[in-house]
Amino acid sequence: MIEFNNVAYGYGGQDLLTEMTLSLAPGSFHFLTGPSGAGKTTFLKLCYCELQATAGRVHLLGQDTRDIARDQVADLRRKIGVVHQDCRFLDHLSVAENIALPLAVAGKSRDDTNLNELMSWVGLAERADALPAELSGGERQRAALARAVIMSPDVIIADEPTGNVDWDMSLRLLQLLVELNHMGKTVIIATHDMHLIRQAKSHVQARVLRIANRRILQAGADL
Amino acid sequence: MAFLLPFLKIDKAVQDRIVPPSGYTAQLTVLTSAAMAFLAVFALTLSLATGRLADRWGDELARSSTVRISAPLSQVAAQTKAALAVLTTTPGVRDARALSVDEQRALLEPWFGPSLPIESLPLPVLIEVLETDEGYDAEGLRLRLAGEAPGAVLDDHTRWRRPLIAAASRLRLLGLLCLILIGGVTAAMITLAANAALSANGQVIRVLRLVGAKDDYIASAFVRQFTLRGFSGATFGAVLGTVAVALLPRAQTTGGFLTGLGFQGIEWLWPCVIPPFAAAVAYGATRFAAKQTLKRLM
Numbered sequence: 001m002i003e004f005n006n007v008a009y010g011y012g013g014q015d016l017l018t019e020m021t022l023s024l025a026p027g028s029f030h031f032l033t034g035p036s037g038a039g040k041t042t043f044l045k046l047c048y049c050e051l052q053a054t055a056g057r058v059h060l061l062g063q064d065t066r067d068i069a070r071d072q073v074a075d076l077r078r079k080i081g082v083v084h085q086d087c088r089f090l091d092h093l094s095v096a097e098n099i100a101l102p103l104a105v106a107g108k109s110r111d112d113t114n115l116n117e118l119m120s121w122v123g124l125a126e127r128a129d130a131l132p133a134e135l136s137g138g139e140r141q142r143a144a145l146a147r148a149v150i151m152s153p154d155v156i157i158a159d160e161p162t163g164n165v166d167w168d169m170s171l172r173l174l175q176l177l178v179e180l181n182h183m184g185k186t187v188i189i190a191t192h193d194m195h196l197i198r199q200a201k202s203h204v205q206a207r208v209l210r211i212a213n214r215r216i217l218q219a220g221a222d223l
Numbered sequence: 224m225a226f227l228l229p230f231l232k233i234d235k236a237v238q239d240r241i242v243p244p245s246g247y248t249a250q251l252t253v254l255t256s257a258a259m260a261f262l263a264v265f266a267l268t269l270s271l272a273t274g275r276l277a278d279r280w281g282d283e284l285a286r287s288s289t290v291r292i293s294a295p296l297s298q299v300a301a302q303t304k305a306a307l308a309v310l311t312t313t314p315g316v317r318d319a320r321a322l323s324v325d326e327q328r329a330l331l332e333p334w335f336g337p338s339l340p341i342e343s344l345p346l347p348v349l350i351e352v353l354e355t356d357e358g359y360d361a362e363g364l365r366l367r368l369a370g371e372a373p374g375a376v377l378d379d380h381t382r383w384r385r386p387l388i389a390a391a392s393r394l395r396l397l398g399l400l401c402l403i404l405i406g407g408v409t410a411a412m413i414t415l416a417a418n419a420a421l422s423a424n425g426q427v428i429r430v431l432r433l434v435g436a437k438d439d440y441i442a443s444a445f446v447r448q449f450t451l452r453g454f455s456g457a458t459f460g461a462v463l464g465t466v467a468v469a470l471l472p473r474a475q476t477t478g479g480f481l482t483g484l485g486f487q488g489i490e491w492l493w494p495c496v497i498p499p500f501a502a503a504v505a506y507g508a509t510r511f512a513a514k515q516t517l518k519r520l521m
Contacts, residue, residue: 071437078435088430092243104241105436147434 001026001155001186002047004216007056009042016042020056020216022209024188026154029181029204031197032190034211040190043211044159047188048080049073061154078106081148085160087140089132095119096128099146106151115150122146122176138169145176155186162196170196178203241431241444242424249452252416256456256505257463259409260497263402264464267493270398272484277391280384287380288361290319290350294374302372303348309371310352315359322349350375409453409501410508417449417512428520442513446506453505457498465494 002024009017017039024030032040045051046058049065058065060076068076089098099119100110119125122142127135135143141161148156158177162170174196181187181204191197200206208219290310294302303321310319322330327349328341361379368375421428431441471485486493 071439074432074435074437077433082433084433088426088433090241090243090427090430093240097240101241101430102434105431105434105440151435 001028001061002188003057003059004046004053005057005059007046007053007058009039009046009051009054011054015054015214017046017211017216018055018214022216022218024186026186027181027184028186029178029200029206030186030188030209031200031206032188032209032211033192033194033197036192038211039214040211041159043216044082044157044188044190047155047157048082049076078102078151079153080155080157081145081151081153083141083144083148083156083158083161085163087132087144089140089143091132094129094131095124095135095143098132099124099143099150101147102151118146118150123172137164138166138172141165141169141173142176145173149180149185153185155188156180158187158189160190160192162191162193167195171199174200175203239444239447242420242427242448248416248420248423249448252413252449252452252505253456253459255412255416256409256453256501257460259405259412260457260460260501261464261467262460263405263497264461264468264494266398266401266405267497268468268484268486270395270402271486271490271493273391273394273398275487277388277395280388280391286354288352288354289378289380290352290368291376291378292348292350292372292374293376294372296345298374299348302374303350306350306368306372306375309364309367309375310350313359313364313367315355315357316352316364317355318353319350322351352377406500406504410504413449413453413505413508414512417445417509418516420449421445421513421516425520428517438514438517441517442510445513446509449509450502450506454498454502457501461494461497465491 004020004022007017007020008015020043032043034040042051046053047060049060049068052065061079063072063076065076090101093101096115096119100115103110116125116128119128122145124139124142124146127139127143132140132143141164145156145158145161148158156177158173161173161177165173170193177187177189178200197206197208210217210219290306292299292303292306307319307321310316324341327346328337328339330349331339331341361377365377368377428441465486468485
């Protein structure tokens with residue numbers, strides 16, 4: 001699903017990440033941890049082609065990302081749902097329109113019934129016509145998650161999705177991500193919240209990847 | 224103009240809303256297109272009118288000339304007869320005839336009014352000469368007239384018509400140059416406006432890329448917006464310009480070159496070309512700007 005072979009990334013002649021070799025299997029659930037500034041976001045960006053590795057090879061969904069054309073990146077991103085901590089939206093569109101945006105850019109017609117079901121699943125059925133600026137932090141995260149999954153992607157990448165929400169909302173988001181994993185999606189969550197990782201133990205078999213000293217380590221222990 | 228057809232599809236409405244309305248930039252684009260289209264109508268009018276003028280003068284130059292008989296009253300009739308005899312036997316002259324008194328009065332009427340007692344004036348006799356397509360040898364004819372009718376002066380209009388034709392042709396070129404400049408300025412203005420809109424919407428572009436939008440899709444959203452603005456502004460400007468041209472004084476009312484400005488017959492359809500042309504310019508300019516910006520925002 002996602003393969004890194006001796007991958008490095010750096011700028012200004014200095015490697016931020018180096019010697020990363022790993023393989024994430026389809027349907028797996030991974031937490032990515034590490035101190036702030038360790039390179040968690042950089043690693044995730046390599047996973048959805050926002051950045052290009054400066055050395056080594058990255059294969060995403062079977063495709064080598066070296067010299068990949070921009071249109072091919074777009075095709076890949078339709079199969080990889082991304083949730084950012086800062087939840088980027090088009091502020092002039094309603095929540096429902098933002099969630100359906102991946103369908104629009106892919107030229108697919110929007111099925112309102114499916115959209116309503118999805119919005120109910122993330123608990124935003126009543127907020128469909130609201131603008132993103134009117135949403136709370138938790139609602140924004142759930143809207144971002146709904147947008148990330150509307151194309152039924154193979155991989156869900158979440159970068160600190162619980163960073164700006166309270167504990168109850170963190171658990172709610174974790175529950176949604178676990179449900180997606182149970183549907184067969186590969187899930188990667190970057191977080192430094194060890195409580196959240198422990199909480200996941202009872203719901204899903206997850207592995208922990210830890211970034212330390214510019215390298216990625218597989219913690220090995222199932223939670 | 225086939226590239227405009229996809230823009231008319233209703234399912235493009237979603238794409239329309241992806242780029243947020245950009246306030247004064249949008250209004251400026253419409254205003255610029257309208258102003259340029261208005262000017263384009265006048266440049267077109269000037270070009271067409273001067274073209275007609277050059278053609279008409281050129282045509283007349285090629286096919287007609289005048290012989291003036293200025294002789295003592297007692298010799299006028301004889302010299303006129305002699306001149307006509309020379310003219311009718313000159314190769315290249317299709318017809319030659321002396322103008323009647325009424326025709327001479329009509330010629331002078333614009334300057335002296337209808338009540339001029341022309342019979343009492345010592346006016347020269349004028350002979351209208353119509354040429355064949357091949358024309359005649361003007362120098363040879365002058366020499367023959369000097370021998371047979373010393374009072375006859377050939378005026379083949381070359382001396383005064385040729386600079387006028389050159390001026391009219393140059394005006395026509397200037398009109399066309401104006402049209403090209405108007406197109407260029409429109410393209411430049413729309414490129415600037417599109418660049419401003421693209422820069423202001425960096426966040427929109429990042430979000431669209433995040434959810435899998437291809438560059439063509441993103442560019443099309445901007446291109447469509449600016450093309451429609453260019454088209455609507457140009458339509459308004461072209462209509463306004465055409466109405467203004469229609470309100471110009473008619474050629475017959477006061478005479479002169481300036482009153483000949485305007486469209487004639489099928490030429491009234493020319494302003495219809497301006498809006499699609501403006502849309503094409505907006506399409507090209509915005510597409511170029513969008514491609515450049517998207518490449519830069521890698």
